[in-house]
Amino acid sequence: MGGWAIAVHGGAGVDPNLPKERQEEAKRLLTRCLDIGISALRSNLSAIDVVELVVRQLETDPLFNSGRGSALTENGTVEMEASIMDGPKRRCGAVSGLSTVKNPVSLARLVMDKSPHSYLAFLGAEEFAKKQGVELVDNEYFITEDNVGMLKLAKEANSILFDYRIPTIGTCGAGAAAMDSPLQMNGLPISVYAPETVGCVVVDKEGRCAAATSTGGLMNKMTGRIGDSPLIGSGTYACELCGVSCTGEGEAIIRSTLAREVAAVMEYKGLRLHEAVDFVIKNRLDEGKAGVIAVSKNGEVACGFNTTGMFRGCATEDGFMEVGVW
Amino acid sequence: MGWAIALHGGAGDIPRSLPPELRLPREAGLRHCLDVGIAALKAHKHPLDVVELVVRELENHPHFNAGKGSVLTSSGTIEMEASIMDGKSKRCGAVSGLSTVVNAVSLARLVMEKTPHIYLGFHGAEAFAREQGVETADPSYFITPENIERLKQAQEANRVQIDYTQPIQKEPNDAAAAARIPNGDSQIGTVGCVAVDGEGNLASATSTGGLVNKMAGRIGDSPIIGAGTYANHICAVSATGKGEAMIRGTVARDVAAVMEFKGLSLKEAAAYVIDQVPPGNAGLVAVSSTGEIATVYNTAGMFRASASEDGYSEISIWDSPIKVSN
Numbered sequence: 057m058g059g060w061a062i063a064v065h066g067g068a069g070v071d072p073n074l075p076k077e078r079q080e081e082a083k084r085l086l087t088r089c090l091d092i093g094i095s096a097l098r099s100n101l102s103a104i105d106v107v108e109l110v111v112r113q114l115e116t117d118p119l120f121n122s123g124r125g126s127a128l129t130e131n132g133t134v135e136m137e138a139s140i141m142d143g144p145k146r147r148c149g150a151v152s153g154l155s156t157v158k159n160p161v162s163l164a165r166l167v168m169d170k171s172p173h174s175y176l177a178f179l180g181a182e183e184f185a186k187k188q189g190v191e192l193v194d195n196e197y198f199i200t201e202d203n204v205g206m207l208k209l210a211k212e213a214n215s216i217l218f219d220y221r222i223p224t225i226g227t228c229g230a231g232a233a234a235m236d237s238p239l240q241m242n243g244l245p246i247s248v249y250a251p252e253t254v255g256c257v258v259v260d261k262e263g264r265c266a267a268a269t270s271t272g273g274l275m276n277k278m279t280g281r282i283g284d285s286p287l288i289g290s291g292t293y294a295c296e297l298c299g300v301s302c303t304g305e306g307e308a309i310i311r312s313t314l315a316r317e318v319a320a321v322m323e324y325k326g327l328r329l330h331e332a333v334d335f336v337i338k339n340r341l342d343e344g345k346a347g348v349i350a351v352s353k354n355g356e357v358a359c360g361f362n363t364t365g366m367f368r369g370c371a372t373e374d375g376f377m378e379v380g381v382w
Numbered sequence: 383m384g385w386a387i388a389l390h391g392g393a394g395d396i397p398r399s400l401p402p403e404l405r406l407p408r409e410a411g412l413r414h415c416l417d418v419g420i421a422a423l424k425a426h427k428h429p430l431d432v433v434e435l436v437v438r439e440l441e442n443h444p445h446f447n448a449g450k451g452s453v454l455t456s457s458g459t460i461e462m463e464a465s466i467m468d469g470k471s472k473r474c475g476a477v478s479g480l481s482t483v484v485n486a487v488s489l490a491r492l493v494m495e496k497t498p499h500i501y502l503g504f505h506g507a508e509a510f511a512r513e514q515g516v517e518t519a520d521p522s523y524f525i526t527p528e529n530i531e532r533l534k535q536a537q538e539a540n541r542v543q544i545d546y547t548q549p550i551q552k553e554p555n556d557a558a559a560a561a562r563i564p565n566g567d568s569q570i571g572t573v574g575c576v577a578v579d580g581e582g583n584l585a586s587a588t589s590t591g592g593l594v595n596k597m598a599g600r601i602g603d604s605p606i607i608g609a610g611t612y613a614n615h616i617c618a619v620s621a622t623g624k625g626e627a628m629i630r631g632t633v634a635r636d637v638a639a640v641m642e643f644k645g646l647s648l649k650e651a652a653a654y655v656i657d658q659v660p661p662g663n664a665g666l667v668a669v670s671s672t673g674e675i676a677t678v679y680n681t682a683g684m685f686r687a688s689a690s691e692d693g694y695s696e697i698s699i700w701d702s703p704i705k706v707s708n
Contacts, residue, residue, distance in 0.1 A: 146630040152601075153504060173593075173600045174626040178479060178504040180599015274499075280506010281499045282478070289608040289632040310500050311472040313608040316632045317639075324643035342472075 059373030060097040061259050061357040064089050064110055066120040067252030068304040068347025069241045070365030070381055079381050081119060086369035086379045089113045093258065094371055103258040103266035103299070104142040104165075111138070111161040111268045114254035118200050120367070121252040123159060126198050126272020128207045129279045134198040136272050137286040138164045139175075143265035143294035143353075150286040153178035158191040161270045164286070166190065175286065198272070210276040213245050239364060241305055241345050252367065253285055255292070255301030255349060261373075263353040265299035267292045267315070274306065284309035289316035297322050298329060300350040304363060308344020312336070318350050328352070333360040383582070384691030385423040386673045389415055389436055389575040391446040391685030393622045393665025396699055398682075404445075405699070408685055411443040412697050416687040419577065423691075429577035429585035429618070430468045430491075437464070437487040437587045440573035444526050446685070447571030449485060451526050452591020454533040455598050460524045462486045462591050463605040465501075466494065469584030469613035469671075476605040479504035482518040483511045487589045490605070492516070501605065529594070536595035572604055574611070574620025574667065580691070582671040586611050586618040586634070593625065603628035608635035616641050616671055617648055623664035623681065631659050637668055652676035 064086055093110040101109070115123025126134045138160035139150035149168025152175070157163050166188050167176050176184050185192060239245070253271035269292045271285040283306035284291040293300045293315035300315040308314075317336045321327045327335060329352040337348060337360040347361030349368060357370045369379040391412060419436040427435070441449025452460050464486035465476035475494025478501070483489050492514050493502050502510055511518060574588035588611045590604040602625025603609035612619045612634035619634040628634075633655055640651040648670040656664050656678045665679030667686055675688045682700070689695035 141630075148630055150601075171597065172626075173597060173602075174629050175601040175606075176597060176599045177601055178599055180597055183598065278497060278499060278502065278506055278510065280502045280504055280509070281497075282476075282501040282503050283499075287501075287606055287608075288629050289606070289635060293632075307500050310607050311474060313612075313632065313635045316608060316635055320636070320639040321643065324639060 058263070059355040060261050061351045061355045061370070061372040062090065062093045062097065062106065062256070063349035063351060063357050063359060063368065063370035064093065064114070064254070064256045065301065065303055065347065065349045066114065066254050066367030068361045068366040069345055069363040070367065072239065072364055082367050082381065083379050085117055085119050086367060090369045090371050090377065090379065093256065097258070097260060100261070103260040103264045104140070106258045106260065107256045107266045107268040108140060108161055108165050110256040111254060111270050112159045114256070115159050115161060115270055120254045121272045122254045122270040124198050125200050125203065127275040127277070128199065128203050130276050131279055132204070132207060133279070134195055134272055135279065136160045136198070136270070137282060138268065138270035139286045139288055139292040140164045140168060140268040141266065141288060141292050141294040141299070142168070143296055143299055146295050148174050148288045150175040150288060151177065151181045152282045152286045153280070154181055154185070155195045156182060156192045157185045158193050158197070161268050163188070163190055164268070174288070177282070206275055214276060241363070253303040255303060257299040257301050257349050257351045259299065259351040259353055259355060265294045265297070265351055265353055267294040267299035267301045269301045269303070289313045291315060293319055295319050296353060298350055298352045300348060302346055302348050303366070304346025304361070305344050308341055309346050312340040312344065314340065314346060314348060318348060322352070329356045330358045333358040337362050383580060383673045385577070385579045386669045386675050386688070386690040387416070387419045387423060387432065387575065387577045388667035388669055388675050388677055388686065388688035389419065389440065389573070390620065390622055390665065390667045390677070391440060391573050392571045393679040393681045393684035394571065395662065395681060396683035396685070398700060407445050409697060409699070411440070411445060412685060412687040415439045416689055416695065416697065419575065420689050423577065423579060426579070429579050429583050430466070432577040433575040433585045433587040434466060434487055434491055436575040437573060437589050438485045440575070441485050441487060441589050446573045447591045448573040448589040450524050451529065452524050453529050453571060453594040454525065456537070456595050457598055458533060459598065460521050460591060461598065462524070462589070463601060464490045464587065464589035465605045465607060465611040466490045466587040467585065467607060467611050467613040469615055469618055472614055474500055474607050476501040476607065477503065477507045478601050478605045479599070480507055480511070481521050482508060484517040484519050484523070487587050489514070489516055490587070500607070532594050572610070572622040574622060576613070576618040576620050576667055576669045578618065578669045578671060578673060582615070584613045584615070584618040584669065584671060586613040586620045588620045603633070608632045610634055612638060614638050617668050619666055619668040621664065621666040622684070623659070627659050627663040631655070633659065633664060633666060637666065648674040649676045652678040656680050
């Protein structure tokens with residue numbers, strides 16, 4: 057045991073009807089991000105630097121739901137959030153309600169490193185971003201055509217499904233496609249759900265763990281809605297023992313303080329990483345749907361999910377590497 | 383068994399020399415709020431209703447750092463936050479960045495019950511408040527002369543104060559002033575309540591104005607499930623202290639985790655968890671499903687009150703220092 061390990065995710069809860077080429081695109085992106093993380097680890101970058109680096113990549117690529125390519129609020133705008141945590145001293149930083157910051161995870165890091173606080177949001181976070189001189193862009197930069205279409209579908213679905221939680225019979229065109237899978241997450245049909253929060257967990261050669269998570273949140277969310285991704289203990293957690301990043305139904309992750317739970321059963325019950333991940337996925341989610349990636353200080357890596365699929369990739373120093381969707 | 387309730391008005395550097403004009407109104411406030419909570423429990427109100435009711439009273443009291451009497455941001459404005467959690471269902475609600483809502487805890491409850499989300503912040507939360515028709519007031523309603531003074535002092539000392547009670551004594555010699563106030567910060571703030579009824583239903587709620595002189599947009603532990611507030615089928619916890627330390631320590635969650643995974647009693651678990659936080663930074667109140675009460679802090683004092691169905695009742699500020707359980 058020992059050595060570095062890295063895992064990345066692009067969200068838990070995948071539409072079983074997702075076109076093959078989208079799956080391949082996702083796997084290519086995950087592979088690319090893993091490679092970036094791996095070469096950073098080989099160059100002796102610390103875990104905290106690597107998770108930030110990798111999540112920046114994921115934010116910049118429009119494929120997943122973070123940074124560019126973020127899900128849209130009910131108003132058609134983007135509000136992004138992220139958190140990052142450094143295992144050794146459990147330092148942490150988080151941001152919410154960002155609309156012009158190109159890389160939310162980096163602003164979260166600056167909150168951790170350069171402010172007296174742990175969590176900044178909305179206007180205050182944007183002001184801090186300006187003062188720190190991070191790269192700022194118009195909100196339009198983050199909005200993709202894909203997601204504009206998704207928002208329309210989500211609004212249609214919500215108006216039909218919101219109170220009933222059952223799929224309707226298909227209408228025509230795009231609506232029908234949305235209704236093909238009766239699978240739902242957070243009350244939306246899986247095809248418009250946009251679960252693809254991104255995250256990365258790393259343990260470096262010195263056994264230091266770190267974790268980071270970033271997202272645009274829930275498609276068609278109320279403006280001002282904060283999910284699990286920026287909440288330390290829910291979407292992100294890292295300590296001496298491990299680094300954890302979660303994705304899926306925000307409510308389920310918050311109620312179960314999922315990321316902290318993995319570390320807590322390791323710390324207080326002495327479970328190993330794989331056992332801890334299995335335990336929380338099996339026992340802590342109740343009816344909720346979510347996925348977890350985690351690394352331990354011993355160089356282990358584990359993924360777990362109770363959803364239909366999770367975009368993920370992991371690698372360890374001894375040459376193991378795997379990228380998957382199902 | 384039987385019902386039990388505990389509430390707090392903040393842990394911090396409360397000096398024993400606290401003058402009567404500052405101490406008596408707070409003691410009276412604690413007594414009043416305890417009475418309100420006891421009456422509600424005797425009337426068989428559900429603990430979720432009880433904690434909301436009590437925290438509303440604490441928010442309305444101008445001498446505690448929540449609602450009216452909230453401390454001010456660096457811009458002299460008010461940004462309030464709160465969260466509430468039901469133990470059996472683990473449903474929860476949270477709000478941040480409120481500037482006009484008279485009772486933040488009630489808005490948090492509405493988020494939990496009337497939206498598909500858990501957490502709303504800033505302009506989105508304010509918009510939701512208006513939609514719901516909750517009581518709002520001009521920001522000046524919340525601002526008290528004492529807090530204007532505290533902000534001035536904090537800015538002169540160029541420090542973020544974890545609340546009030548201890549105004550910074552102006553000394554010609556800075557070293558003397560620093561020596562008088564341990565670690566230079568005076569701490570308190572935040573209010574909270576936990577309750578359990580005869581059937582083991584548990585609930586917790588926490589509310590605050592945050593840190594004196596905090597950056598606009600700064601979010602502390604109070605609205606973060608697992609940090610400032612937590613409840614499950616084992617216990618309910620409301621914490622207070624230095625937000626950043628409570629977030630990284632997932633304080634409220636850990637009390638329940640340690641009871642569950644290490645088999646500690648409520649009091650042992652509370653002491654264990656507070657002991658992990660750097661001295662002078664934290665306090666909490668907690669009740670268990672079997673009606674036990676724990677109030678623990680590693681600061682100079684904590685404004686608190688508690689009572690149980692067997693006739694026990696207590697209102698205190700000091701004493702009961704944390705004992706490390708072996």
